[in-house]
Amino acid sequence: MVAVLKWVGFQGLEKNLVELKKRRDKFLQGLIDECRKSRADKKTIIHTLLSLQRDQPECYTDDIIKGVIMVMFTAGTHTSAVTMEWAMSLLLNHPEVMKKARLEIDNLIGKTRPLEEPDILKLPYLRCIINETLRDSKFWEEANEFKPERFVGGIEGCKFIPFGMGRRACPGSGLAMRYGSMPVLIVSSPSAVEECFTKNDIIFANRPRTMAGDWLTFNYTAYIWAPYGQLWKILRRLTVMELLSSNSLQKTSNVRDQEVVNFTRSLFKFCNGRSRNVDLTNWICTFSFNLMNKIVAGRHLVSEEDVGMGKGIAMIERLKGIFIVDLPVLNMCDFLPLLRWIGYKGMEKKMSLVHNQRNEFLNNLLQEFRQEKVSVGNREKQNTLIGTLLSLQESEPEFYTEDVIKSIMLVIFIAGTDTSSTSLQWAMRLLLAHPEALHKLRAEIDSQVGNEHLLNESDLTKLPYLHSVINETLRLYPPVPLLLPHYSSEDCTVGGYNVPKHTILLVNIWAIQRDPQVWKEPNEFKPERFDSMEGEKEGFNYKLIPFGMGRRSCPGATMGTRAISLALGALIQCFDWQSAGEENLELSYNSRINIQKIKSLEAICTPRSNFVQLLSQL
Numbered sequence: 052m053v054a055v056l057k058w059v060g061f062q063g064l065e066k067n068l069v070e071l072k073k074r075r076d077k078f079l080q081g082l083i084d085e086c087r088k089s090r091a092d093k094k095t096i097i098h099t100l101l102s103l104q105r106d107q108p109e110c111y112t113d114d115i116i117k118g119v120i121m122v123m124f125t126a127g128t129h130t131s132a133v134t135m136e137w138a139m140s141l142l143l144n145h146p147e148v149m150k151k152a153r154l155e156i157d158n159l160i161g162k163t164r165p166l167e168e169p170d171i172l173k174l175p176y177l178r179c180i181i182n183e184t185l186r187d188s189k190f191w192e193e194a195n196e197f198k199p200e201r202f203v204g205g206i207e208g209c210k211f212i213p214f215g216m217g218r219r220a221c222p223g224s225g226l227a228m229r230y231g232s233m234p235v236l237i238v239s240s241p242s243a244v245e246e247c248f249t250k251n252d253i254i255f256a257n258r259p260r261t262m263a264g265d266w267l268t269f270n271y272t273a274y275i276w277a278p279y280g281q282l283w284k285i286l287r288r289l290t291v292m293e294l295l296s297s298n299s300l301q302k303t304s305n306v307r308d309q310e311v312v313n314f315t316r317s318l319f320k321f322c323n324g325r326s327r328n329v330d331l332t333n334w335i336c337t338f339s340f341n342l343m344n345k346i347v348a349g350r351h352l353v354s355e356e357d358v359g360m361g362k363g364i365a366m367i368e369r370l371k372g373i374f375i376v377d378l379p380v381l382n383m384c385d386f387l388p389l390l391r392w393i394g395y396k397g398m399e400k401k402m403s404l405v406h407n408q409r410n411e412f413l414n415n416l417l418q419e420f421r422q423e424k425v426s427v428g429n430r431e432k433q434n435t436l437i438g439t440l441l442s443l444q445e446s447e448p449e450f451y452t453e454d455v456i457k458s459i460m461l462v463i464f465i466a467g468t469d470t471s472s473t474s475l476q477w478a479m480r481l482l483l484a485h486p487e488a489l490h491k492l493r494a495e496i497d498s499q500v501g502n503e504h505l506l507n508e509s510d511l512t513k514l515p516y517l518h519s520v521i522n523e524t525l526r527l528y529p530p531v532p533l534l535l536p537h538y539s540s541e542d543c544t545v546g547g548y549n550v551p552k553h554t555i556l557l558v559n560i561w562a563i564q565r566d567p568q569v570w571k572e573p574n575e576f577k578p579e580r581f582d583s584m585e586g587e588k589e590g591f592n593y594k595l596i597p598f599g600m601g602r603r604s605c606p607g608a609t610m611g612t613r614a615i616s617l618a619l620g621a622l623i624q625c626f627d628w629q630s631a632g633e634e635n636l637e638l639s640y641n642s643r644i645n646i647q648k649i650k651s652l653e654a655i656c657t658p659r660s661n662f663v664q665l666l667s668q669l
C-alpha cells in the first residue's frame with residue numbers, strides 16, 4: 052500500500068523531500084567550501100573533518116562530512132530553539148519571573164559584560180526557569196502552572212533529569228540532544244544527597260568510564276577513578292593506612308609543621324624587612340607542591356632560595372601545566388562519542404600529551420629515588436610514600452606494578468595540591484575583601500598562640516574561628532563544585548523516582564552550598580554562621596559537603612584541612628596584608644569542575660613588627 056502511494060507520488064511528498072535534500076546539500080556544501088578556503092588550523096568541527104579527509108580521503112568523503120554536520124544541525128538547533136522560544140514566551144507571560152531572573156543576573160554577573168556559558172553555574176534561578184520549561188507535565192503538582200521555584204532546593208531537585216533519562220525524560224529536548232543520550236542525574240538538595248549517599252551509597256560508589264579516565268588514570272588504576280571493587284578497596288586501604296589515617300597523620304604532623312616554617316621563613320626573607328608585592332598564587336602553589344613532594348618523595352620540588360624567584364616561579368608553572376590542567380573530567384565527547392571519533396577540539400591529543408608529561412615526571416621521581424636510596428641508604432627516604440610502595444613492590448611484585456605505584460603517586464599530586472592551594476587562595480582573597488574577618492582571625496591567633504612560636508598543628512584545636520573561616524571558604528568556593536562523577540551500578544530510587552543502572556550522578560554542591568532555602572544570606576562571607584551550627588549531623592546535615600559523602604568521599608579531608616589551616620594561620624599570624632589592587636578582591640570564578648581563579652592573586656605583604664624576632668630565628 053505504502054509503496055503504491057510512493058509510486059503515484061502521494062501529495063508530492065517525494066518531490067518535496069528531494070527539493071529539501073537539494074537545498075540542504077547546497078547549504079552544507081557551501082559551508083564546507085567556505086571552510087576549505089579559510090585558515091586550515093581553525094578548531095571547528097568542519098576543519099577537523101577536512102583535515103581527516105586530507106589523511107583518509109576514501110573514508111571522509113564530502114557526503115560523510117555533510118552527514119555529520121547535518122546531525123549536529125538537526126539535533127542541536129531545532130530542539131534548543133524550541134526550548135528557548137517556550138522559555139521566552141513563558142517569561143513574557145510571567146513578568147514577575149522575568150524580573151527575578153534579571154535581578155539574579157544583575158546581582159551575580161553585573162551589567163558590564165554579557166552573560167557567558169560558565170556563568171550558568173552561578174545562576175540557580177535561571178537554571179530553574181530552564182528546568183521548568185522542559186519539565187514533563189505529568190509528574191508534578193500544579194502541573195500547568197509556571198513555577199520555576201519548585202526546582203529551588205528540596206527533593207524536587209532530582210525529579211527532573213534533564214539529560215534524557217528513561218521514561219520520565221523528554222528524549223528530544225534540547226539539553227538531551229546537547230549532552231547526548233547518556234543518562235545523568237543531578238542532585239541539588241541536602242535530602243537528595245542524603246538519599247544518594249546513605250541508602251544508595253554502594254550503588255553510586257562507581258565512577259563512569261570517560262575519555263579523561265581512559266587517558267589520565269594509568270588504565271583506571273588511579274583509585275580516584277578506579278571502579279568500585281577489589282582494586283579500589285586495596286588502594287584505598289593502603290593510601291589511608293600509609294598516609295591519611297589519624298595515626299599516619301600524627302606521624303607526618305612534623306612534616307607539615309616544618310613545611311609551614313620553611314614557607315614563612317622564605318616569605319620573610321623575600322620581604323627583606325619591607326613591604327613587598329607577592330604573587331600569592333605562586334607562593335601557595337609552591338607550598339602545596341613542596342608539601343606533597345616531601346610526603347611522596349622526601350624532598351622539595353622548589354628549593355628555599357628559589358621560592359618566589361625566576362627559577363622557582365618557572366618550576367611551579369611547569370608543574371601546574373602537568374598536574375593542574377584545564378581538562379574537564381567529563382567533556383562533550385563523553386556524551387557524544389561521535390565527537391571523540393572526529394577529534395573534537397583536539398581534546399584527546401591534549402590528554403595524551405598531559406599523560407606523557409605526567410608519566411615522565413613520575414618515572415624520573417621513581418628513578419631518582421631508587422638511585423639515591425641505593426647510594427645513600429637514606430632512612431628518611433624509606434619513610435616516604437615511594438619508599439613504602441617500593442618495599443611493597445619487592446614483596447608483592449605482581450600487584451604493585453609500576454603503573455599501580457605511579458597511579459598512587461599521581462592521585463596524591465592531583466588530589467592533594469590543586470584542591471588545597473585553590474582553597475587557600477580563596478581564603479586569602481576572601482579575607483582581603485573582608486578586613487573585619489581578617490582582624491577577628493588575627494585577634495584569635497594572637498590571644499591563643501601569641502608571638503613566641505609559629506602556629507603549629509597542636510594549636511589548631513584552640514582556633515575555632517580559623518576553622519569557621521575555612522568552612523565558609525569551602526562553602527562559597529568548593530574546589531570540586533560537582534564532586535567527581537559517580538555512576539550507578541544498579542537501578543535504584545531517589546526521591547521516589549526511578550534511576551536506572553548506568554546513570555551518571557553529579558552532585559551540585561555549588562548550588563546546595565549557596566541555596567537561599569538552606570543558608571541565610573547564602574552569598575555573603577560570614578564565618579560566624581558556623582558558631583550556631585555545632586552538633587549538626589554529618590556535613591552539617593548534608594548542607595556543607597566540599598569533600599563529598601559516603602564511601603567515595605575524600606580520604607584526604609583531614610590532611611587537606613590541616614595543611615590549609617596551618618598555612619593560612621601562619622600567614623595571618625606573622626604578616627600584615629593589603630590587597631594589591633581592586634581586581635584581587637573580585638570574587639569571581641570559572642566553571643571548570645575544579646574551580647580556578649581567573650587571575651592570580653597578588654597582595655602586599657609586610658612582616659609584623661612584633662614578629663620580626665621570631666621570624667629571624669626560624
Ligand code: HEM
Pocket residue numbers: 274275276287462463466467468470471474529530531534535536537597598599600602603604605606607608610611612615
Ligand atoms: C581542600 C582540600 C580537598 C578537597 C576540597 C577535596 C575534595 C574532594 C572531593 C570533592 C572528592 C570527590 C568526592 C566524591 O566523588 O564524592 C575527593 C576525592 C578524593 N580526594 Fe580529595 N580533596 C581535598 C584534599 C585532598 C588531599 C590532601 C588528598 C590526599 C593527599 C585527597 C585525596 C583524594 C582521593 C584519593 C580521592 C578519591 C576518593 C575515591 O574515589 O575513592 N584529597 N576529594
